[in-house]
Amino acid sequence: xxxxxxxxxxxxxxxxxxxxxxxxxxxxxxxxxxxxxxxxxxxxxxxxxxxxxxxxxxxxxxxxxxxxxxxxxxxxxxxxxxxxxxxxxxxxxxxxxxxxxxxxxxxxxxxxxxxxxxxxxxxxxxxxxxxxxxxxxxxxxxxxxxxxxxxxxxxxxxxxxxxxxxxxxxxxxxxxxxxxxxxxxxxxxxxxxxxxxxxxxxxxxxxxxxxxxxxxxxxxxxxxxxxxxxxxxxxxxxxxxxxxxxxxxxxxxxxxxxxxxxxxxxxxxxxxxxxxxxxxxxxxxxxxxxxxxxxxxxxxxxxxxxxxxxxxxxxxxxxxxxxxxxxxxxxxxxxxxxxxxxxxxxxxxxxxxxxxxxxxxxxxxxxxxxxxxxxxxxxxxxxxxxxxxxxxxxxxxxxxxxxxxxxxxxxxxxxxxxxxxxxxxxxxxxxxxxxxxxxxxxxxx
Ligand code: AVJ
Ligand code: FE
Numbered sequence: 001x002x003x004x005x006x007x008x009x010x011x012x013x014x015x016x017x018x019x020x021x022x023x024x025x026x027x028x029x030x031x032x033x034x035x036x037x038x039x040x041x042x043x044x045x046x047x048x049x050x051x052x053x054x055x056x057x058x059x060x061x062x063x064x065x066x067x068x069x070x071x072x073x074x075x076x077x078x079x080x081x082x083x084x085x086x087x088x089x090x091x092x093x094x095x096x097x098x099x100x101x102x103x104x105x106x107x108x109x110x111x112x113x114x115x116x117x118x119x120x121x122x123x124x125x126x127x128x129x130x131x132x133x134x135x136x137x138x139x140x141x142x143x144x145x146x147x148x149x150x151x152x153x154x155x156x157x158x159x160x161x162x163x164x165x166x167x168x169x170x171x172x173x174x175x176x177x178x179x180x181x182x183x184x185x186x187x188x189x190x191x192x193x194x195x196x197x198x199x200x201x202x203x204x205x206x207x208x209x210x211x212x213x214x215x216x217x218x219x220x221x222x223x224x225x226x227x228x229x230x231x232x233x234x235x236x237x238x239x240x241x242x243x244x245x246x247x248x249x250x251x252x253x254x255x256x257x258x259x260x261x262x263x264x265x266x267x268x269x270x271x272x273x274x275x276x277x278x279x280x281x282x283x284x285x286x287x288x289x290x291x292x293x294x295x296x297x298x299x300x301x302x303x304x305x306x307x308x309x310x311x312x313x314x315x316x317x318x319x320x321x322x323x324x325x326x327x328x329x330x331x332x333x334x335x336x337x338x339x340x341x342x343x344x345x346x347x348x349x350x351x352x353x354x355x356x357x358x359x360x361x362x363x364x365x366x367x368x369x370x371x372x373x374x375x376x377x378x379x380x381x382x383x384x385x386x387x388x389x390x391x392x393x394x395x396x397x398x399x400x401x402x403x404x405x406x407x408x409x410x411x412x413x414x415x416x417x418x419x420x421x422x423x424x425x426x427x428x429x430x431x432x433x434x435x436x437x438x439x440x441x442x443x444x445x
Contacts (some may be wrong), residue, residue, distance in 0.1 A: 006121035009130040009193060013116055016137035016408045021109060023337065023406070024054060024140060027147040030159040033098040041153040042088040043424055048101050049080070049090045050143045050150075055105030056080040058136050062112040065382070066119060066132050072108070083385060112136075126382055134194030134408070135382075141406040148337060148404050149424050151268065152255075158269030165334055165343035168277065172346020174214050178355045179435070180304070182209035185311045186318040187303055188375050189413045198387035199413040201377045202318075205303045212300055212308045213430035215345035215358050216279035216366065217291065223263060223274070225291045226252050236294045241286025244421050254282040254423040268340050277344035279364045279428040285396045285420035288367040288429035300432035302370035302397045302415075309353060309360040309400065310412040321412050322353035322360045328407040333362035336406045342428070343403075362405070364428030365398040365416060372397050372417040394419055402426040 028036060028051050036048040045053075056077065063069040071077065078084050079093050096104060112133075119127055126132045151160055183206070189195045190202040231251050234242050244250065252258070255265045256274060263274040283291075292298050300308070310318040319325055323332050332351035334343045342363035352358045360366075372387075372395040380388040395417040401410035404426045418425055 006129065009121055009134075010116065013130040013133035013137065014113065016134065017109070017113070017116070017140075019406070020137050020140035020144065020408070021105075023144045024051065024105075024147075026160075027144055027151065028098075028102070031151075031154075035154070036098045037091070037095070039088075039091040040150050040155070041424070044146070044150040044153060045087045045090045046095070047147055047150055048098050049093075049095055050147050051098075051105060052076070052096045052101040053080040053082070054140045054143050055101070055108045057139050058105075058112055059108045061126075061132050061136055061382070062115050063108065066126055067111075067115040069111070073104070076104075129193035131194060132382070135196065138194065138196070138409040141409045144337075144406070145402075145404045145409075145426075149426070153424060154269070156269060160268060160340060162338060162340045164341065165339045165347065168344045168346055172215065172344075172358075174346065174356060174358075176214060177211040177433075178214055178308075178357050179211055180207070180209060180308050180311070180355060181313060182207060182435075185307045187306050187413075189411075192320065192411060192413060194408070195411065195413055196386060196415075197379065197381040198372075198374065198415050199411070200379075201375065203376050205307075207303055207307050209435045210300070210304055210432050211435065212304065212357060212432045214356060216342070216364055216428045216430045217288075218276065218345045219274045219278055219280050220276035222253070222280040222283070222291060223276070225294050226263075228294070230290060230294055236290040238286055238289055240420070241284075241290055244284070244286055250287075253280060253287065256282075275341075275344075277346075279342045279345055279359070281342060281364055281426060281428050282423050283367075283427060283429070284423045285367045285418075287423075288427075289369075289420075292429075292431045295431060297431040297433045299367060299369040299429060302368040302399065304432055305360075305366065305368050305399045306412065308355070308357050312354045314354060319412065321351075322357065323351050328361060328410065333401075333407075333410075334359075334403045335362045335401060335410055337404055339403050341403060360400050361410060361412070362401055363403060364400075365402045365405075365426055366400045367427055367429040368397045368399055370397045371395060372415070390417060396420045398425075398427055 028047055037046050116133055121130045122128050184204045186202050187205045188199055188202045231245055257264055264271050265274050309322050312319050328335055348359055372390055374391050398416040
């Protein structure tokens with residue numbers, strides 16, 4: 001659970017930094033160096049950019065901001081400033097070569113661990129409870145997830161392997177949806193030591209009662225939408241979503257194709273049948289929104305999602321996770337790239353919420369209906385470019401993390417966001433409805 005003991009937090013920060021670097025090393029050594037500098041997709045940076053950017057952010061925050069050191073290589077800062085160069089242009093920059101990037105990141109890390117050992121973890125906002133160290137471990141893990149997306153987009157045989165999640169022992173037999181009672185709940189946090197600025201502060205929200213799916217929407221369910229002509233019918237789509245479908249001639253989620261009467265998908269370098277029981281993956285917000293409308297339902301709002309994930313009716317309070325305040329474990333959630341895919345819908349009974357909602361944490365990011373906005377009382381910290389500059393833009397909020405997300409960067413309060421057209425991220429969704437049934441064309445439950 002959360003702790004205020006600085007020595008425990010120092011130990012946690014140390015472990016989180018080492019775990020992030022192990023993952024970074026795996027993602028950047030499992031392919032040849034020539035693959036690190038290649039552009040695998042115009043949507044992504046070359047892997048070697050992420051690697052040096054990880055080191056550069058760590059240098060800026062842990063060596064310069066926390067420890068007051070001078071820049072090691074001031075001339076490279078602009079190359080690794082995400083706002084200076086769009087991803088598509090990064091391969092053409094005079095980037096550090098793979099060996100140099102590794103050396104730079106390792107040198108920064110050696111010094112950062114030294115800073116972690118010597119820094120009192122109370123007294124300044126940046127170092128209180130080890131915040132800056134936790135923030136940098138989360139930042140590295142976020143870029144590790146970004147690099148995992150690049151691996152999924154990369155052509156050729158996969159360079160990564162992991163065991164598949166366990167199959168369901170029996171088909172999930174619980175109810176399809178769960179009623180979340182109306183009333184106030186506490187959204188966001190003011191106590192989670194490493195929560196990022198956009199998760200703060202804790203505040204009350206009044207949420208009317210609603211129904212939410214017990215599990216994420218499966219490939220089998222999504223396929224019914226596809227086969228019902230969902231991508232041919234304007235009526236299910238938001239106007240911008242319909243334009244996206246027409247312009248790009250979309251017929252199914254990213255990486256899917258139909259062949260010989262079967263639906264196949266390319267998943268980490270292998271072609272496989274679309275697994276019917278797995279949560280749907282690689283859909284844009286527009287596709288999630290259209291599916292929900294076709295089903296006579298809607299996406300949950302961000303506050304509905306968080307209430308479903310954190311509210312405990314028996315104690316009338318918000319917990320850190322659906323299962324309580326304890327940290328994630330492999331029994332509770334599919335996180336941390338232990339698997340390279342989501343587990344079948346209905347998995348992880350040990351991770352369910354008090355109301356019985358499953359897989360809110362891990363497996364697939366879940367699109368919500370909400371735009372990315374600050375909470376009342378928001379204060380940008382420690383830099384405006386993490387969250388503040390994105391508020392009110394063309395972004396939708398995603399919640400809950402995915403198999404690709406490390407536990408250090410995943411909480412009941414954690415907020416992710418992306419453009420509603422994005423499909424390469426590890427995103428799926430679940431649906432919701434008002435208690436008074438929506439008058440959907442297919443008829444609500
Ligand atoms: C929170 C995932 C949207 O990757 O763009 C990484 C995280 N911010 N470096 C992103 C982030 C700065 C961010 N997301
Ligand atoms: Fe970054």
